[in-house]
Amino acid sequence: MQVFAGLSQERIVFGLALLLCILFAVALPGFLTADNILNLVRSVSILGILGVAMGLVVIGRGIDLSLVSLMAVSVAWTLSLIGRDMPLAEALAIGLVFSLFIGAVNGWLVGYVEVPAIFATLAMGTLVYGFGRYFLFDLDVVYMPDSALQILWLGQGKLFGIPVPIFVFAVVCLVGYLFLRYARSGRYLRAIGDNLLAARVAGVPARPIIVLQYVLSSLIGYIAGIVTAGSVASMNTRLAISTYVYDVILVVVLGGIGLSGGKGNIRNVIVGTLLIGVLLNGMTIMDIQYTVQNVIKGIILLTAIMIDTILNPRDEQTAQQGDI
Amino acid sequence: MTPIVDIRKATKEYRGVAAVKDVSFTLHRGEVHALLGENGAGKSTLTKMIAGVVQPTTGEIWINGARAEFRSPSEALKRGIAMVYQETSLVPSLTVAQNIYLTDNKRFHRLRGIYIAGQQFLQSLNFPVDPTAMVSSLGAGQKQMVEIARAVHHNAQVIIFDEPTATLTPEEKHQFFSLVKRLKQRGVSIIFISHALEEALAIADRITVMRDGEHVVTEVTAAFDREKIVRAMVGRTLTGELYGSNKDRSVRPAGEKVLSVQNLSMGNMVRNTSFSVFAAQITCIFGLIGSGRTEAAKVVAGVLKRDLFHGGQIRLNGRPVRYRVPRSAVRDGIIYVTEDRKIEGFFETMSIAENIYLAAMAGGQAKSAIVSMREMRAMANEWVARLNVKTINADARVIELSGGNQQKVVVAKALVQKPKLIIFDEPTRGVDVGAIAEIHQLINHLADQGIAVMVISSYLPEVLQLSDRILVCRQGRIVEEFEGHKADEETIMYAAVH
Numbered sequence: 023m024q025v026f027a028g029l030s031q032e033r034i035v036f037g038l039a040l041l042l043c044i045l046f047a048v049a050l051p052g053f054l055t056a057d058n059i060l061n062l063v064r065s066v067s068i069l070g071i072l073g074v075a076m077g078l079v080v081i082g083r084g085i086d087l088s089l090v091s092l093m094a095v096s097v098a099w100t101l102s103l104i105g106r107d108m109p110l111a112e113a114l115a116i117g118l119v120f121s122l123f124i125g126a127v128n129g130w131l132v133g134y135v136e137v138p139a140i141f142a143t144l145a146m147g148t149l150v151y152g153f154g155r156y157f158l159f160d161l162d163v164v165y166m167p168d169s170a171l172q173i174l175w176l177g178q179g180k181l182f183g184i185p186v187p188i189f190v191f192a193v194v195c196l197v198g199y200l201f202l203r204y205a206r207s208g209r210y211l212r213a214i215g216d217n218l219l220a221a222r223v224a225g226v227p228a229r230p231i232i233v234l235q236y237v238l239s240s241l242i243g244y245i246a247g248i249v250t251a252g253s254v255a256s257m258n259t260r261l262a263i264s265t266y267v268y269d270v271i272l273v274v275v276l277g278g279i280g281l282s283g284g285k286g287n288i289r290n291v292i293v294g295t296l297l298i299g300v301l302l303n304g305m306t307i308m309d310i311q312y313t314v315q316n317v318i319k320g321i322i323l324l325t326a327i328m329i330d331t332i333l334n335p336r337d338e339q340t341a342q343q344g345d346i
Numbered sequence: 347m348t349p350i351v352d353i354r355k356a357t358k359e360y361r362g363v364a365a366v367k368d369v370s371f372t373l374h375r376g377e378v379h380a381l382l383g384e385n386g387a388g389k390s391t392l393t394k395m396i397a398g399v400v401q402p403t404t405g406e407i408w409i410n411g412a413r414a415e416f417r418s419p420s421e422a423l424k425r426g427i428a429m430v431y432q433e434t435s436l437v438p439s440l441t442v443a444q445n446i447y448l449t450d451n452k453r454f455h456r457l458r459g460i461y462i463a464g465q466q467f468l469q470s471l472n473f474p475v476d477p478t479a480m481v482s483s484l485g486a487g488q489k490q491m492v493e494i495a496r497a498v499h500h501n502a503q504v505i506i507f508d509e510p511t512a513t514l515t516p517e518e519k520h521q522f523f524s525l526v527k528r529l530k531q532r533g534v535s536i537i538f539i540s541h542a543l544e545e546a547l548a549i550a551d552r553i554t555v556m557r558d559g560e561h562v563v564t565e566v567t568a569a570f571d572r573e574k575i576v577r578a579m580v581g582r583t584l585t586g587e588l589y590g591s592n593k594d595r596s597v598r599p600a601g602e603k604v605l606s607v608q609n610l611s612m613g614n615m616v617r618n619t620s621f622s623v624f625a626a627q628i629t630c631i632f633g634l635i636g637s638g639r640t641e642a643a644k645v646v647a648g649v650l651k652r653d654l655f656h657g658g659q660i661r662l663n664g665r666p667v668r669y670r671v672p673r674s675a676v677r678d679g680i681i682y683v684t685e686d687r688k689i690e691g692f693f694e695t696m697s698i699a700e701n702i703y704l705a706a707m708a709g710g711q712a713k714s715a716i717v718s719m720r721e722m723r724a725m726a727n728e729w730v731a732r733l734n735v736k737t738i739n740a741d742a743r744v745i746e747l748s749g750g751n752q753q754k755v756v757v758a759k760a761l762v763q764k765p766k767l768i769i770f771d772e773p774t775r776g777v778d779v780g781a782i783a784e785i786h787q788l789i790n791h792l793a794d795q796g797i798a799v800m801v802i803s804s805y806l807p808e809v810l811q812l813s814d815r816i817l818v819c820r821q822g823r824i825v826e827e828f829e830g831h832k833a834d835e836e837t838i839m840y841a842a843v844h
Contacts, residue, residue: 204716206707212696213704219690223649224759225676225708284695 066299083283125240129233177252216284356405398422487518601625633819679766699726709763750781
């Protein structure tokens with residue numbers, strides 16, 4: 023085992039992603055085509071942006087199950103407002119403010135009312151979807167009106183021959199990285215994820231940081247939503263009740279951000295995104311049934327966690343306060 | 347006579363690092379054997395080998411003259427070896443009797459049956475515990491009795507106690523000692539790990555001292571005194587004798603009144619208490635566990651939530667304050683150093699440097715507006731050197747340090763916030779002898795600098811050694827005040843218990 027001691031979950035997952043890439047490229051005729059690579063990059067980017075949002079929350083020992091619902095509903099509302107002849111900027115602003123407001127409510131529920139994050143955000147996700155579906159738009163799928171073609175560029179455009187979503191993903195990653203490393207609130211976020219009580223005693227403004235955490239995730243979620251809308255020229259709000267949010271959690275956990283908080287970084291999101299993105303794409307090309315895909319995803323998650331536990335055991339002895 | 351436990355040249359390595367090196371150890375039948383040593387000396391590991399929790403890397407364990415290779419604690423239990431841990435391993439939501447009979451090889455128990463059996467059994471041990479009581483409703487001493495009863499029920503021939511008295515009140519300690527005597531009369535052999543040297547001297551037949559994973563000395567208790575044990579434990583005589591006499595000591599005069607608490611109440615832990623803390627002085631608060639001293643300090647520092655706050659007034663430098671969160675107290679210079687560093691002291695996924703810098707930022711003492719790696723490093727190196735934290739470098743994770751060094755990091759986190767009033771809650775709990783002296787020196791130094799220092803402690807020698815003023819807390823209020831150099835253990839204890 024000593025030889026493998028340098029392996030972390032992150033490296034294993036990165037290796038697996040590469041291996042899978044090569045495997046698919048050789049074995050699947052449709053994989054290496056220009057069309058598919060474009061498609062892959064786009065879907066991977068969106069998954070990755072959402073992964074960053076979820077990753078930030080999970081590092082702060084929370085979880086945001088309303089991420090995808092909120093994204094779908096706020097962007098769908100934006101699109102339908104544009105469809106009713108509202109200027110683009112105004113509609114975007116309204117969607118964004120709605121998204122941030124719901125994020126703040128999530129944070130308030132978790133930080134101030136002290137509802138466990140998993141319940142607060144689960145309920146909020148359902149509430150937001152129902153509210154949006156009933157009050158804000160009439161159909162499940164809201165199409166992009168012609169007056170909003172600028173958004174299309176975000177989803178389908180190219181910059182220096184590279185799809186724009188990749189740039190958006192890169193920028194979100196970079197900002198997330200800088201936030202975690204250099205911003206005081208980023209450090210505080212990691213501190214409350216590691217040990218909320220200790221952070222409180224040290225004078226970290228714990229509750230405001232929890233609110234910030236959910237506001238950030240809804241902000242990044244909104245960006246992901248706009249890119250999604252741009253890439254398919256519509257927003258399918260059924261996404262809110264799909265298992266997509268669990269794919270996002272899979273990305274985060276698989277990449278090596280511990281659900282117990284405090285651990286992990288943006289790098290882990292990138293690595294997790296790569297593996298899941300490649301895997302989902304390959305399975306779709308192979309025409310594997312959706313349910314079977316879920317089985318495979320589940321097995322992969324369990325395997326990754328198992329390997330990590332074997333290679334980096336949480337040794338009670340060494341973890342004890344030096345009393346060996 | 348063959349010893350009941352005989353360890354021959356046992357070594358235990360964790361990832362190539364020896365926690366126990368080539369140690370031989372014998373335990374005779376019906377003997378009380380105290381195992382002493384600093385944190386990290388290897389006491390716990392040695393006893394865990396006997397109890398089958400860990401397996402020796404090399405060496406042999408002989409039980410009752412037969413070679414034993416335990417792969418699990420339950421195998422050791424079958425051979426009559428039971429371990430009672432610091433944190434109890436009872437199921438809180440079951441009753442006492444259910445816990446005692448929990449691991450019996452019987453699929454179903456009639457509740458009435460085990461209550462009757464439990465009642466008789468506990469009576470035969472002379473334990474005043476109700477077998478139908480929920481374990482969660484018991485005090486620490488009673489929980490320990492249940493653990494011991496369970497061990498005896500399993501016909502334990504050897505019972506290993508890991509720091510049994512750490513969480514007990516003096517009364518409960520007294521009961522524990524008479525219990526140990528009774529067990530001894532029943533022919534049970536006892537291994538007793540402790541930091542409290544007086545206790546070892548009082549109840550042990552033989553004493554073994556370990557240091558850095560090695561066996562130092564084993565002798566009958568009569569051959570030891572305090573000083574000899576301490577010398578064996580640390581391998582040196584401590585400068586200035588750790589807990590020396592306080593007779594020829596002078597006390598610092600009181601400076602300006604920094605904190606004044608009037609008629610503070612909170613729940614039923616703090617009852618209408620009043621006290622003051624002055625600058626340039628060490629004020630010790632002595633009280634037994636449950637006397638409300640920690641709670642009072644936590645209300646002052648804003649750590650306890652406001653909705654439990656029933657009334658009273660707190661003044662900082664004459665100005666009334668009422669903190670809802672620790673942050674505002676920290677910003678005013680009131681820093682609370684926790685008694686439980688694992689739960690609210692440090693961040694275990696972070697390095698020493700990150701821990702200290704985070705406290706500096708949260709306390710408004712970091713100069714740079716964004717996180718500056720250079721400032722973080724400089725700050726960490728400064729504090730590691732100032733507090734003599736033993737580590738390879740400031741990038742080591744705090745969780746990897748020994749108890750004493752972890753405590754130093756927690757203290758560094760407090761000092762970096764530039765306290766005006768610093769509250770140390772049990773500053774030397776779980777800290778080895780060498781680091782205790784250093785931490786005491788540091789506390790003295792803080793008072794000399796003019797900072798108001800408050801020390802909460804339930805260890806009398808520490809109180810007598812450190813304090814300029816001693817406040818005694820009992821049942822939620824400060825009941826008596828002594829001058830540091832005039833008090834003695836008996837008077838303080840008398841005030842605390844009556």
